[in-house]
Amino acid sequence: MSTRPVNWTALIIVILLFVIVAVMGFMAARWRRSKEETGLHSLDEWGLGGRGFGTWITWFLLGGDLYTAYTFVAVPAAMWATGAVSGFFAVPYTIVLYPIIFIIMSRLWSVSHRHGYVTSADFVGGRYGSRWLSLAVAVTGIVATMPYIALQLVGIKAVLTVLGLGSAQNAFLTDLPLILAFVVLAAYTYTSGLRAPAMIAVVKDLLIYLAVIVAVIYLPIKFGGWDTIFGAAQTKLGTVSQATGKPAGVFIPGATSYSAYWTLALGSAMALFMYPHSVTGVLASKARNTIRRNAAILPLYSLMLGFLALLGFVAITAGTKPIDLDGSVNPQLVVPQLFLDHFPAWFAGIALAAIAIGALVPAAIMSIAAANLFTRNIYRDFFRPDAPPKTEANVSKIVSLVVKVGALIFVIGMDQSAAINMQLLGGIWILQTFPAVVAGLYTRWFDRWALLVGWAVGIVFGTVSAYSVVNPVTHAHFGGSTAAIPGTNVTVYIAISAFVLNLIVAAVLTVLLRLFKVPQGADETRPSDFGADETDPKVKQIEATAGPTGPFA
Numbered sequence: 001m002s003t004r005p006v007n008w009t010a011l012i013i014v015i016l017l018f019v020i021v022a023v024m025g026f027m028a029a030r031w032r033r034s035k036e037e038t039g040l041h042s043l044d045e046w047g048l049g050g051r052g053f054g055t056w057i058t059w060f061l062l063g064g065d066l067y068t069a070y071t072f073v074a075v076p077a078a079m080w081a082t083g084a085v086s087g088f089f090a091v092p093y094t095i096v097l098y099p100i101i102f103i104i105m106s107r108l109w110s111v112s113h114r115h116g117y118v119t120s121a122d123f124v125g126g127r128y129g130s131r132w133l134s135l136a137v138a139v140t141g142i143v144a145t146m147p148y149i150a151l152q153l154v155g156i157k158a159v160l161t162v163l164g165l166g167s168a169q170n171a172f173l174t175d176l177p178l179i180l181a182f183v184v185l186a187a188y189t190y191t192s193g194l195r196a197p198a199m200i201a202v203v204k205d206l207l208i209y210l211a212v213i214v215a216v217i218y219l220p221i222k223f224g225g226w227d228t229i230f231g232a233a234q235t236k237l238g239t240v241s242q243a244t245g246k247p248a249g250v251f252i253p254g255a256t257s258y259s260a261y262w263t264l265a266l267g268s269a270m271a272l273f274m275y276p277h278s279v280t281g282v283l284a285s286k287a288r289n290t291i292r293r294n295a296a297i298l299p300l301y302s303l304m305l306g307f308l309a310l311l312g313f314v315a316i317t318a319g320t321k322p323i324d325l326d327g328s329v330n331p332q333l334v335v336p337q338l339f340l341d342h343f344p345a346w347f348a349g350i351a352l353a354a355i356a357i358g359a360l361v362p363a364a365i366m367s368i369a370a371a372n373l374f375t376r377n378i379y380r381d382f383f384r385p386d387a388p389p390k391t392e393a394n395v396s397k398i399v400s401l402v403v404k405v406g407a408l409i410f411v412i413g414m415d416q417s418a419a420i421n422m423q424l425l426g427g428i429w430i431l432q433t434f435p436a437v438v439a440g441l442y443t444r445w446f447d448r449w450a451l452l453v454g455w456a457v458g459i460v461f462g463t464v465s466a467y468s469v470v471n472p473v474t475h476a477h478f479g480g481s482t483a484a485i486p487g488t489n490v491t492v493y494i495a496i497s498a499f500v501l502n503l504i505v506a507a508v509l510t511v512l513l514r515l516f517k518v519p520q521g522a523d524e525t526r527p528s529d530f531g532a533d534e535t536d537p538k539v540k541q542i543e544a545t546a547g548p549t550g551p552f553a
Contacts, residue, residue, distance in 0.1 A: 006164035007340060013349025014163065014356060017207070018181070021200045021357050025188030028195040042389035043118045046193035047372045047396055048284045051113070055293045057198055058285040061365075062294055063301050064201030065281045066094070066272065068148075069155025069359030072208070072308060077331035079312025080320075083237045083249030085257050085264075088309055093265035094302040097272055102295035105273060105282045107441045109291050110532040111525055112283050115539050119369075120279045120437050121377040127440040129521020130448040131381050136455050137433045138377035141276040142403075144430040145370045147422030148275070149407035152359035152366075154332060154420075156181060157411070159352045161325060162336040174325065175412050181360070186404050189364045190397050194284055197364040204361050207354035209304060211339070215314075215351070216307040219342065223317045233313040246472075256491075260482045263493035271431040271495060276369030277362060287534040311335055318342060363404070371400035421478035425466055428481075428495040432458035432502050441530065448521050450509035458502030465494045 044051055053061060071090070078087035108123065117123045121141065125134030160177050188196045220226050230251075237249035253261050272278055285291055315322075315338045322333035339351040375396040380387050387395070410418075436451045471479030482491050 004162070004164040007345055007348070009345035010340065010349035010352060011163050011165070013346055014159070014353040017203075017350070017353035018184075018356065021203055021360065022184045022188060024199050024203070025184075025192055025196040027192075028188070028199040029192040031192075031195050031199060041393050043372055043375065043392050043396060044116070044389075046393045047118060047368055048280065049194040049198055051284060052286045053198060053284050053290070054286060055290050055297075057202075058281065058290050058294050059297055060201040060205050061198045061284065062278075062281045062298060063205050064197060064358070064361035065277050065365050066298075066362075067208075067301050067305060067358070068152055068362040069355050070148075070151040071305070072355050072358055073155045073158050073332050073335060074151075075305065075309045076312035076315070076335045077322075077333075079233075079309050080315050080322075080334045081249065081312075081331040083233070083251050085250045085253050085261055087312060088306075089261055089264045089268070091302055091306045091309060093268040093272075094305060095299060096265055096269040098295045098298055100269060101273060101282075101298070102292050104438055104441060105295075106288045106291045107530045108279070108437075109282055109285065109288050111441070111529045113288075113534065113538065114529040114532045114536070115524065118283065118376050119276065119373050120274070120433070121373055124433075124436050124440060125377065125381065126524045127444070128436070128448040128451070129523060130452070133436055133448050133452050133455075134377050134381065136452055137436055138373040140429050140433050140455075140459070141274075141373050142370045144426035145276055145366050146403065146407060146410070147426050148277075149363050149366045149370075149403065150410040151420070151423050152363040153178060153182070153407060153411040155359040156356050158330075158332045158336050159356045161330075162333055162340050163352065178412070179408065181356070182363075182404060182408050185360050185364060186401050189367060189400055189404075193397075194280065194365065194368055197361045197368075198284070200357065200364075201361045204354060204357040207350060208358060211347075211351035211354050212304050212308050212311075214347070215311060215339070215343075219311070219314045219318070219338075222342065223314065229310075229313050229317045232317040236316050241473075260491045260493065263496045264482065267431060267493040267495040267499070268427065270434055270499070271427050274430045274433050274437060275366075276373055277366040280365055280369040280372065288531075289533070308335075311338060314338065363407070367400040367403045367407075368396070370403045371396040371398075374399045424478060424481050425463060428462035428466060428498055429459055431495040431499050432462065434499060435503055435506055444520075444523055445510065446506055447510040447513045447518065449518065450506045450513055453509055454502040454504075454506030457505045458498040461501050462494055462498035465497065469494075 075087055075090050108120070111117065111123060115122075115126055117126065119138065119141070121134045121138040124137050125131060128134075156178055160174075165174070165177050220229060223229060234251045237251045238247050240246065241248050250257060273282070282291055285294070312334060315334045318338060318341065320334055320338050320341060322330050322337050324330035324333065336352055336355065339348045343351070375392050379395055380392065384391070432455050435446065435454060439446050439451075465483050466481070467477050469480045469483055470477060481494055483494050483497070484491050485497055
């Protein structure tokens with residue numbers, strides 16, 4: 001068993017910064033609130049921050065949303081353990097992502113502004129006139145988000161472990177700080193909604209930038225430069241593992257890894273903005289061009305992520321020992337341990353606080369996004385269609401608490417690998433909503449039932465394929481996210497294979513259903529909705545002006 005002394009200086013700094021952001025979270029309830037609003041009594045106000053965030057707040061919000069604590073912990077951990085294919089693909093994928101945001105998300109913002117959509121499932125339901133397709137998108141979003149929230153707790157747990165708060169003998173004392181952190185998170189999310197993580201994201205991102213910039217300047221100088229660091233990484237990753245008889249990892253991907261690498265990058269880029277928390281960040285911005293400007297400046301985070309990923313190689317050179325409470329090697333502890341070993345305790349405290357706070361921001365946004373999906377696309381659509389805005393907001397607040405408690409139980413009660421496996425599946429599943437959402441932004445050609453069947457086929461194929469991947473060391477199922485395309489030797493990201501199958505099924509079934517003249521659902525959108533800006537009227541305003549004989553009559 002591993003016992004660690006408590007690093008009191010670093011711990012006090014982490015606690016102080018946590019208290020500061022907690023106070024900010026509660027204060028955020030009154031931040032940027034419209035004069036007409038006496039409380040956060042609608043999903044627009046509680047769940048989307050009043051849809052009023054400008055370029056910089058949106059930048060910090062999306063950055064805090066997309067670059068999570070688990071990103072800061074897992075990407076360098078993957079570089080340290082297995083190298084470039086499983087680690088560094090995260091850098092090009094975020095770069096591929098931004099043109100997708102620039103083109104696609106501005107259209108989603110416009111149509112959502114016009115019709116008051118709060119979730120992507122709202123849009124799908126309105127576009128195709130199908131509650132069931134909307135339900136499929138909503139359920140996929142909720143299920144894919146739950147393990148994502150759980151993994152934020154893995155990031156906090158890594159920080160608490162290296163600070164010396166864990167105990168292999170007393171599980172309750174180990175989990176108590178985590179429980180307290182999430183009680184505070186739940187409280188300020190309940191009272192302040194999306195405004196809380198938007199405000200805290202500014203602090204979190206400034207701390208992360210400070211820690212990473214100092215680390216990538218100071219540590220390479222300390223360890224003999226990047227040439228030495230890359231040499232040590234190449235030696236470690238090229239060493240043959242006794243368990244598998246193969247090299248421990250991949251320093252630079254060879255020809256056999258190309259298809260796995262580029263499909264991981266492309267599939268992850270396509271999937272990321274299908275996640276509910278990403279859509280929430282987009283719809284909270286105040287204008288169409290706010291999204292486009294963010295697509296231009298968000299690559300600054302990718303630059304930071306590239307440097308952060310390389311800290312995994314720095315840890316190899318430094319000889320960092322990421323030993324968990326049970327005495328086993330846990331790669332997730334690499335970056336927190338690296339900072340604690342090679343920086344003064346006060347600066348390590350700042351860096352570790354940045355990681356811990358980096359868990360609170362996305363966890364809050366994710367729980368809000370999942371709650372909005374439940375409220376709008378399950379509760380309202382199927383149980384109470386006439387629910388007033390205040391009731392919707394109250395239901396969403398309660399569900400956001402339930403979601404966070406569920407994630408906490410998941411992390412405390414289950415093995416960490418279960419959360420990672422579920423997150424792997426979440427990426428595969430969420431990509432299967434891409435045809436319904438993105439195709440709907442451009443065309444109404446696909447049939448709603450064809451999209452629903454395609455979604456189901458993609459989900460089943462992706463899940464079975466992921467289950468069939470066996471870890472060569474532990475021999476456990478869900479051992480990776482890549483597999484050969486059936487009938488070939490070409491290894492690709494499973495989500496891409498499932499997505500292509502989904503698209504083929506949807507297209508073929510659409511043609512068949514058109515031949516049989518199956519009725520189409522009512523489309524409540526019109527072409528001009530997809531280019532609307534903040535100055536354009538919403539549908540309710542148009543209807544009120546036009547009267548019963550207007551374009552929406």
